[in-house]
Amino acid sequence: MAAPRTHHIRKPVPTRRSLLTGIAAAGALGAVGCSRVAEASGSGGGDPLGRLRAQGVVRLGIAGEIPFGYIDKDGKLTGEAPELARVVFKRLGVDRVQPVPTEFGSLIPGLNSQQFDVVSAGMYITPDRCQQVVFADPDYQMLDSFIVRKGNPLDVHDYRDVVRNKAKLATGTGYAEIQYAVGAGYKQSDLLIVPDQVAGLNAVEAGRVDVFAGTALTVREVVKKSAKAEATKPFTPLVNGQPHVDGGAFAFRRTDTALRDAFNAELKKLRASDELFRILRPFGFTRAEMTDMTAKELCRG
Incomplete structure (x- = not known):
């Protein structure tokens, strides 16, 4: 994230759903996307849904990233994930999100x-x-795209083009696009890392870089009002030489599999009725971002 950037839009400071988030915390939870925790029993954790129903509220971890989850200028929680959470948890008997x-x-x-x-x-x-x-299971899938100057003067359409044409590349803090670029042969020490896609747009417009890499959604949204830059056509990055499509989803504690399963059951109904798309569409999502991928297949890599 992106879902930013990602990811990651925000007018706060968030970032993308990276494959490499390396923020150090403490102990076994050390770095997001890197450290590992022990396998927990699927039956553990008591009754998390019952607890949430009793409380009448579910607390949502957000990263201030438009359009995924953020506080708008009026102080309201919004974004594709919080709006979807409101609907799903309401159906599960939890009336309020925080x-x-x-x-x-x-x-x-x-x-x-x-x-x-x-x-x-x-x-x-x-x-x-x-x-x-x-x-x-993922509520959306996402391809990558570039911010480039109008007319795409270096004719870059994927990471191999960036390497081939010796383009100066930027991406966001913790973005998955870091790994994709390095995997295509771009030297990581040459990457300009900026807070988000807004900073990436500014860098391209100012000529400090030739290309900013982000998700197709965040890139196409951020360039809408730019007179100097445009978005390239979305493309599928390669991981270990194979095309790779990312999927974004809600995450739960490993002891809360029953809560995850209840969430998945409602998500499946929303997808079947097409309400899922109606919830996500106001945030710039298109039919191309809808998916029937599963968490199980994405966890396999």
């Missing part, structure tokens, strides 16, 4: 230290993260 803003790299440590009940930030499902949390 935002708990944090940095993207602190979402998994915060979840596992019980600062909130669920990660509601459009987080990408990756094998490393699947060792630390359990994911619902």
Whole structure:
């Protein structure tokens, strides 16, 4: 995340659903997407849904990233993930959602230290993260895109073009796009890392870089009012030489599999009725971002 950037739009400071988030916390929860925690029993955790129903509120971990989960200029919690959470948890008997803003790299440590009940930030499902949390099935899929100057003067359409044409590349803090670029042969020390796609747009417009890499959704949204830059056509990045499509989802503690399963059951109904798309569409999602991928297949990598 993106879901930012990602990821990661925010007018706070969030970032993307990276494959490499390396924020150090303490102990076994060390780095998001990197450290591993022990396998927990699927039957553990008591009755998390019953607890949430009794409380009447579910706490959502968000990372201030537009359009995934953020506080708008009027102080209201919104974004594709919080709006979806409102609908799903209402159906599950939990009437209210409460935002708990944090940095993207602190979402998994915060979840596992019980600062909130669920990660509601459009987080990408990756094998490393699947060792630390359990994911619902993805509510969207996402390709990558570039911000380039008008006319795309260097004719870049994927990471191999960036390497081939010796383009100066930027991406966001903790974005998955870091790994994709490095995997294509771009030298990591040459990458310009900026807070989010807004900073990336500014860098391209100012000529400090040739290309900013982000998710197709965040890129196409941020360039809408730019007179100097445009978005390239979405493309599928390669991981180990194979095309890779990311999927973003809600994350739960590993002891809360029953809660995840209840969430998944409602998500499946929303997808079948097409209400899922109606919820996500106001945030810039298109039919191309709808998916029937599962968390299980994305956890395999």
